[in-house]
Structures are given as structure tokens and as C-alpha cells.
Amino acid sequence: MQILSTDEIAALFGTTKDRLDKESLAHIAACDWGYEPLKQKERDSIIISLLERIENRKLTIVANEDKSRWDTGWGENLKAFQASNGDLDALIPKYIRPGEIIRLNGELVRSRDPNFELNWFKIFSRWFFLTHLSSYDTIFEFGCGSGINVAKLAEMFPEKVIYGLDWAQPSVDIVESLRTLRGMRTQGASFDFFHPDEKFEFPPNSAVITVGAMEQTGTSWQAFLDFLIRKGPARVHHIEPIFEWYDPTELVDYTALKAHEARNFWRGYPTRLLELEQAGEVAIHNSKRAHFGSLVLEGYSQLIWSPI
Numbered sequence: 654m655q656i657l658s659t660d661e662i663a664a665l666f667g668t669t670k671d672r673l674d675k676e677s678l679a680h681i682a683a684c685d686w687g688y689e690p691l692k693q694k695e696r697d698s699i700i701i702s703l704l705e706r707i708e709n710r711k712l713t714i715v716a717n718e719d720k721s722r723w724d725t726g727w728g729e730n731l732k733a734f735q736a737s738n739g740d741l742d743a744l745i746p747k748y749i750r751p752g753e754i755i756r757l758n759g760e761l762v763r764s765r766d767p768n769f770e771l772n773w774f775k776i777f778s779r780w781f782f783l784t785h786l787s788s789y790d791t792i793f794e795f796g797c798g799s800g801i802n803v804a805k806l807a808e809m810f811p812e813k814v815i816y817g818l819d820w821a822q823p824s825v826d827i828v829e830s831l832r833t834l835r836g837m838r839t840q841g842a843s844f845d846f847f848h849p850d851e852k853f854e855f856p857p858n859s860a861v862i863t864v865g866a867m868e869q870t871g872t873s874w875q876a877f878l879d880f881l882i883r884k885g886p887a888r889v890h891h892i893e894p895i896f897e898w899y900d901p902t903e904l905v906d907y908t909a910l911k912a913h914e915a916r917n918f919w920r921g922y923p924t925r926l927l928e929l930e931q932a933g934e935v936a937i938h939n940s941k942r943a944h945f946g947s948l949v950l951e952g953y954s955q956l957i958w959s960p961i
């Protein structure tokens with residue numbers, strides 16, 4: 654059994670151990686980071702079955718303009734959240750699956766703790782928010798889903814207003830319930846990446862964040878990118894799977910590329926941002942591949958930029 658060290662966890666975040674805050678270090682120390690790379694035979698069979706699922710389109714696919722899946726899924730979270738009178742555990746999205754094989758530094762591994770990915774994500778997201786979002790007055794999460802990040806942001810930064818936007822009404826209702834049931838400074842609003850609301854304006858010193866949401870736009874992210882450039886928030890942060898950053902000559906990466914294509918997840922955005930940077934329209938501040946993720950792909954790559 655190998656143990657993912659604090660240095661390695663920091664490197665996955667894109668920092669070093671000495672720059673982690675005390676609370677992150679304590680949270681890391683409290684979790685079990687034991688894992689084992691798969692043996693060749695099991696690795697082969699898992700990769701083959703993954704490729705078969707991809708070939709047979711057995712993965713959930715982005716269906717442009719169809720939000721029924723999200724209405725149903727977040728509707729269940731909303732019901733559970735309201736029935737529990739505001740228990741934040743009811744917001745844990747079902748797509749972080751306990752006990753699954755995960756990808757780590759380009760390999761497939763089995764973790765000792767079934768909640769390895771969820772533990773990692775909880776510590777990572779808190780660290781990311783603290784490091785990158787502390788200095789903004791207002792934070793907007795676009796595609797906020799179950800509201801899990803909105804709730805965390807509202808707990809971490811009680812002085813800020815945290816907006817949660819999504820095209821699925823139950824998501825908006827969850828963010829509103831965070832305010833009415835838990836007294837958080839949250840505000841829900843309806844928003845569609847494909848048809849951004851032109852009347853929308855960012856207050857000064859606003860930060861935007863997306864977490865596994867732009868992935869859902871396939872090749873139709875242009876309307877939202879144009880919107881961000883026109884409306885000019887102070888900074889935009891994406892935590893998303895990034896197609897362009899996998900290595901197609903590595904087998905495990907190749908499966909992620911194929912899964913990404915089969916699911917019609919977003920592609921082309923980082924390349925467009927680089928073009929816009931060359932044209933002097935945006936500044937890119939951070940591009941960090943995750944090197945960590947679920948069996949299917951690396952969902953936690955970081956891309957941070959601002960309109961000029």
C-alpha cells in the first residue's frame with residue numbers, strides 16, 4: 654500500500670506543503686490517503702471495460718439544450734435538503750462515487766478509504782476558495798448544481814454575497830433555501846450558458862467560478878465566454894476537466910480523451926483563451942492540470958483568467 658503524502662497532495666493542488674494553511678494540513682492529516690496502483694491484469698480489464706462503455710455510449714452524454722436530467726437530479730437533492738431542514742450533507746452530488754477506482758498522476762489506483770476522492774475534493778475546494786477567492790466582494794458560481802460549493806463559500810466567507818446560478822430551477826431553489834433555512838448570504842438565479850442574460854451585470858470586484866459545469870457545454874461555450882468578456886468580472890476561475898491537457902500517447906489519458914469526446918464534454922476553450930490572450934483581450938493567470946480524478950476523467954483542472 655502506498656500513501657499519498659502531503660507534499661504530493663500540495664503538488665496536485667499546484668502549491669507546496671509549506672504554503673498550505675494550518676486547517677488544510679489538519680484536514681489532510683485526518684484522512685486516509687492509502688492507495689494501490691492496479692496490477693497489470695486488473696488494469697487491462699478495467700481499461701477494456703471503460704473503452705467498451707465509451708464505444709457503446711454507456712456514459713451520460715451532454716445533451717445540448719436538454720436540462721431534464723438536472724431538474725430531476727437536483728430536484729432529489731432539494732427535497733432531501735428541505736426534508737432534513739437544511740442538512741448540508743444532502744447536497745453531496747451523487748457523481749462523486751465512493752469506492753470507485755480513481756486516476757492519480759496518470760495511473761489508475763484503488764484507494765483504501767472509499768471516500769478518498771470526496772475527501773480530496775473537500776480539502777482541495779476549501780484550499781482553492783481560500784487561495785483564490787478571499788479578496789473578492791461577491792462570488793458567482795455559474796452551473797452551481799446541488800449548491801455544495803455555494804454553501805461552502807457562504808460558510809467560509811460570511812461577509813460576502815454568494816450567488817448560485819444554474820439553468821435547473823431546483824438548483825436555484827436550493828441556493829435560496831440556503832438563505833431561508835440556514836441564514837446564509839446566498840442568492841439563487843436562473844442562468845443558461847447557451848443564452849446568457851444580457852441584462853445581467855457584475856458588481857465591482859466580483860469573482861466568477863465554475864466547477865464541473867462548463868464541461869457540459871460541448872462546443873457551445875462561445876456565448877458564455879463572450880458574455881464574460883463583455884461583462885468583465887474581475888477574475889474567472891474554472892475547475893473543470895480540460896480535454897487539451899491530457900497526453901494522447903499515455904493509455905490512461907487516452908481513455909479520458911475518448912470519454913470526454915463520447916460524453917460531448919467541452920473542448921476548444923483553452924485554445925480560444927490563448928488566442929484571446931495573444932490578441933490582448935484576456936490575461937491567463939493559471940493553467941494547472943489536475944492529475945487526479947474519477948475512473949472516467951480528471952475533473953479538477955484549474956484555469957484562471959480575467960477579461961482585459
Ligand SMILES: C[S@@+](CC[C@H](N)C(=O)[O-])C[C@H]1O[C@@H](n2cnc3c(N)ncnc32)[C@H](O)[C@@H]1O
Nearest residue numbers: 723796797798820844845846847864865866869
Ligand atoms: C456536473 S454539475 C456541477 C454542479 C456543481 N458546480 C458542482 O460542483 O457540484 C453541472 C451543472 O451545470 C449545469 N448546467 C449544464 N448546462 C447548463 C447551461 N446550459 N446553463 C446553465 N447551467 C448548466 C447543470 O444544471 C449542473 O448543475
